[in-house]
Each structure stands twice: as structure tokens, then as C-alpha cells.
Amino acid sequence: MFKHIRDDLDAVMERDPAARSRFEVACLYPGFHAIAFHRLANGLWRRNLRFLGRLVSQIARFVTGIEIHPGATIGRRFFIDHGNGVVIGETAEIGDGVTLYQNVTLGGVAPSVDSASQINVKRHPTLRDNVIVGSGAQVLGPITVNRCARIGANAVVVKDVAEGVTMVGVAAREAGRKLSETERERFAAYGIGANDLSDPVTRMIDALMDKVQSLSMRVEELEREHEDPEVGDSAENGAGESESRTRIPF
Incomplete structure (x- = not known):
């Protein structure tokens, strides 16, 4: 003892x-x-x-x-x-x-x-x-x-x-x-x-927040395209014009 x-x-x-x-x-x-x-x-x-x-x-x-x-x-x-x-x-x-x-x-x-x-x-x-x-x-x-x-x-x-x-x-x-x-x-x-001690719950929440932010940015891009379809059309027309310029006449 x-x-x-x-x-x-x-x-x-x-x-x-x-x-x-x-x-x-x-x-x-x-x-x-x-x-x-x-x-x-x-x-x-x-x-x-x-x-x-x-x-x-x-x-x-x-x-x-x-x-x-x-x-x-x-x-x-x-x-x-x-x-x-x-x-x-x-x-x-x-x-x-x-x-x-x-x-x-x-x-x-x-x-x-x-x-x-x-x-x-x-x-x-x-x-x-x-x-x-x-x-x-x-x-x-x-x-x-x-x-x-x-x-x-x-x-x-x-x-x-x-x-x-x-x-x-x-x-x-x-x-x-x-x-x-x-x-x-x-x-x-x-x-x-x-x-390097950190709370595992905090790490998980941070990862989820990063994912939510990236998804939110993508949704905003899709909404802008939906509201202004000319943006998509102009992109297609620009591609067509560039293609026509590159054609070789016979």
C-alpha cells in the first residue's frame, strides 16, 4: 500500500x-x-x-x-x-x-x-x-x-x-x-x-458546406441559362459561324 x-x-x-x-x-x-x-x-x-x-x-x-x-x-x-x-x-x-x-x-x-x-x-x-x-x-x-x-x-x-x-x-x-x-x-x-486534433462532426459539416456551395453555384448557372435562352443560342450560332468560316469553297 x-x-x-x-x-x-x-x-x-x-x-x-x-x-x-x-x-x-x-x-x-x-x-x-x-x-x-x-x-x-x-x-x-x-x-x-x-x-x-x-x-x-x-x-x-x-x-x-x-x-x-x-x-x-x-x-x-x-x-x-x-x-x-x-x-x-x-x-x-x-x-x-x-x-x-x-x-x-x-x-x-x-x-x-x-x-x-x-x-x-x-x-x-x-x-x-x-x-x-x-x-x-x-x-x-x-x-x-x-x-x-x-x-x-x-x-x-x-x-x-x-x-x-x-x-x-x-x-x-x-x-x-x-x-x-x-x-x-x-x-x-x-x-x-x-x-491536429479536430472535432469529426465539424470536419463533416465543413465538407458538406463545401459540397452545398459548389452545387449552389451550378444551380445558379443553370437558372441563368433557363432565364436567358439567347445565351445558349448565341453560343450555338457562334459555333456555326466559326464552322462556316473554316469551310473551303469549291
Whole structure:
């Protein structure tokens, strides 16, 4: 447990440029307090001291504004930045090096089984190593967000996310290009480090607008020809005259 707490302190120092010392993080960072409480609550939960585990998690929620169910599985070097409003459900699984921002929900959906059998059924997402989830994002259901993926702010993710991609929008769609290996290892605050990040919906709308504009110009040309048929006739007469001029008399 204490080894995990040391790793969590190091994670904050690596990813938050505002952190000046481990002592400051340990005393003043609610995200660190929440994960420290969770390490204790999860230990109690795994020893079947379920009530005590929930009690510790509720104390942590009151103190930090972050709700982590004691049954959630969280790996090493976990970092919750700012943290207020973060919710992590019971069957959520989080790998190593994961970063969450404020108001993120790793939420569950009702499993398609009888209500009497819902205990211990996987209902919450799995986040693989080095995933970054931006503020306000909702990751819902027993889906998998694969390694080094990034979830943009306020995105709603309800399907599996491939490795090394960035998801934005409601419902979330893949944005921009797939991250290179170098970019995957580099931390990006709020998950938006790629310079070419763009909203896929915006790209689609831009393409449609370009098509509409070209069609509109063509319609205007056809309307002008319909309103002034002499334009078409003059074009034909001009072609006829040029042809007659080129004839060779015999």
C-alpha cells in the first residue's frame, strides 16, 4: 500500500507543473487524498470488511468531493487532477499511469440479467495503461478504453476505444490521426496534446458546406441559362459561324 502511495506522489510531480514538492502534494491535493483513502478502503473491501470499506470511501467523499467505490481496482501512478465531482464505480478497472480530470464519471449500466444476479457483474469501464480522460467526460458501461487512448472534455464514450486514439463529442467519435508511439508516451494535459486534433462532426459539416456551395453555384448557372435562352443560342450560332468560316469553297 505504501509503495503505491509513493508512486502516486511521483505521478503528481511528473504531470502537474504546479506541484512544487511531495510534501505539498501530500498535504494539499484532494486527488492524492482520495486515492490514499481508496487504497485503505479497497484493502478492507478485499478482506470482506465491506461496511468499513464503504465507511472509509464515504469519509473520503466528504473530505475530497471525489467518490471512488472501494471495490474499484486501481493501478499504480494514478492521478486525479483537481478532482471535484469524479465518480468511479464498483467494477471499474484502471491500469497504471492513468489520469482523470474533474467531473469525470466511470459509470455503470444495468446488466442484461435478472436483478437478483447483478452483484459482482461487470458494469463499469476498464481503462488500460496511460489513458487520459478530460474534464466532464462520461465513460459508461463495461467497455474497454485501450492503452494510451485520450478522451476529450465532455465526451460521452459508450463503445470500446482503440489504442492510441483520441475520442471527442457526444457520442464520442475518433478525432484526428492515431497517435505515434512517441506521442503516446508523452503526457498531454486534458488529453488534447495533438496539434491536429479536430472535432469529426465539424470536419463533416465543413465538407458538406463545401459540397452545398459548389452545387449552389451550378444551380445558379443553370437558372441563368433557363432565364436567358439567347445565351445558349448565341453560343450555338457562334459555333456555326466559326464552322462556316473554316469551310473551303469549291
